[in-house]
Amino acid sequence: MYKRVLLKLSGEAFSGEGGKGFSEEMLTYLVKEIKKIHNLNIKLGIVIGAGNIFRGKELKDFRIQMADQLGMLGTVMNSLYLKNVFEKNGIKSIVVSPIVNLPSVIPLKYDFIEQYFEAGYIVLFGGGTSNPLFTTDTAAALRAIEMSADILVKATKVDGIYDKDPKLFEDAKKYDNITYEQAIKEQIKVMDTEAFSICEKNNLSISIINFFKEGNLLKAVEGENIGTKVSH
Ligand SMILES: Nc1ncnc2c1ncn2[C@@H]1O[C@H](COP(=O)(O)OP(=O)(O)O)[C@@H](O)[C@H]1O
Numbered sequence: 317m318y319k320r321v322l323l324k325l326s327g328e329a330f331s332g333e334g335g336k337g338f339s340e341e342m343l344t345y346l347v348k349e350i351k352k353i354h355n356l357n358i359k360l361g362i363v364i365g366a367g368n369i370f371r372g373k374e375l376k377d378f379r380i381q382m383a384d385q386l387g388m389l390g391t392v393m394n395s396l397y398l399k400n401v402f403e404k405n406g407i408k409s410i411v412v413s414p415i416v417n418l419p420s421v422i423p424l425k426y427d428f429i430e431q432y433f434e435a436g437y438i439v440l441f442g443g444g445t446s447n448p449l450f451t452t453d454t455a456a457a458l459r460a461i462e463m464s465a466d467i468l469v470k471a472t473k474v475d476g477i478y479d480k481d482p483k484l485f486e487d488a489k490k491y492d493n494i495t496y497e498q499a500i501k502e503q504i505k506v507m508d509t510e511a512f513s514i515c516e517k518n519n520l521s522i523s524i525i526n527f528f529k530e531g532n533l534l535k536a537v538e539g540e541n542i543g544t545k546v547s548h
C-alpha cells in the first residue's frame with residue numbers, strides 16, 4: 317500500500333461528468349471514497365481542478381492569461397468548498413495556496429506541509445501551479461514531488477490510458493502499463509506532457525483510474541493496477 321499519495325481530482329468530481337457547479341450526490345460519493353483511504357492513515361494531498369467552474373480554454377472571448385487566472389481561482393474555490401464538505405463529515409483538511417491571501421487559505425510553505433500531515437490533515441493544494449498556460453495535472457505533478465509522494469493518482473472519467481481516445485473510438489485498447497516516454501511520444505491527451513515529463517524526471521509513477529467507479533480509489537492506493545500505470 318502507498319503511504320504518501322497525491323490525488324489529482326478533476327473539477328468534474330464535484331459536478332458529475334460534463335457538468336458545472338456542485339452536485340450534492342457527487343460530493344456525497346466523493347466523501348465516501350475519500351473516507352475509505354483516509355482511514356488507512358496515509359499522508360494525502362489533493363490537487364483539484366476547476367472544470368466544474370472554469371477551464372481557461374473554454375472562455376473563448378478571453379485572453380488566455382486572463383481566462384487561466386479565473387481557472388486558477390476556481391481551483392481555490394473548489395479547495396475551500398471541499399474543506400467545508402470535509403469538515404461537515406469529520407475529515408480534517410487544510411487549504412494551502414500560493415496565489416491568494418484569504419483567512420482560510422494558508423500560504424504554501426514546504427517546511428510546514430509535513431506538520432499538517434503529521435497532525436492528520438489532508439492537504440488541499442489550491443491555485444494550480446500559480447502560472448497561466450498550465451493545468452492542474454502539471455500542478456499535481458509538482459505538488460506530488462514536493463510532498464515526496466509515492467504515487468500520483470489521477471482520478472478521471474476514463475478507465476486508464478488507451479491507444480486512442482476511448483470516448484471517441486469504440487475499438488480503443490487500454491494499456492495496463494505504459495512508459496512516460498511512450499505517453500509523451502503518443503501525445504496521450506489524458507494528462508499534459510509537462511506532467512508526464514516532471515514525473516519522468518523525478519521517477520514518480522502515475523496511476524490513472526476512473527474516479528466514477530466505486531472502490532477504485534481505495535484499490536489504487538492499495539497498489540492494485542486497476543487502470544493504467546505510467547512508469548519507467
Ligand atoms: N489515449 C487516451 N486515453 C484515455 N483518455 C484519453 C485519450 N485521449 C484523450 N482522452 C480523453 O482524456 C479525457 C481525460 O482528460 P481530462 O478531460 O483532461 O481529464 P480531467 O478533467 O480529469 O483532468 C478523457 O475523458 C478522454 O476522453
Ligand SMILES: O=c1ccn([C@@H]2O[C@H](COP(=O)(O)OP(=O)(O)O)[C@@H](O)[C@H]2O)c(=O)[nH]1
Nearest residue numbers: 327365366367371372384387444445451452
Ligand atoms: O497551473 C495552472 C492550473 C490551472 N490553470 C487554469 O485553471 C483551469 C482549471 O484547471 P484544469 O483544467 O486542470 O481542471 P480540471 O480539468 O482538472 O477540472 C485550467 O483550465 C486553467 O485555465 C492555470 O492556468 N494554471
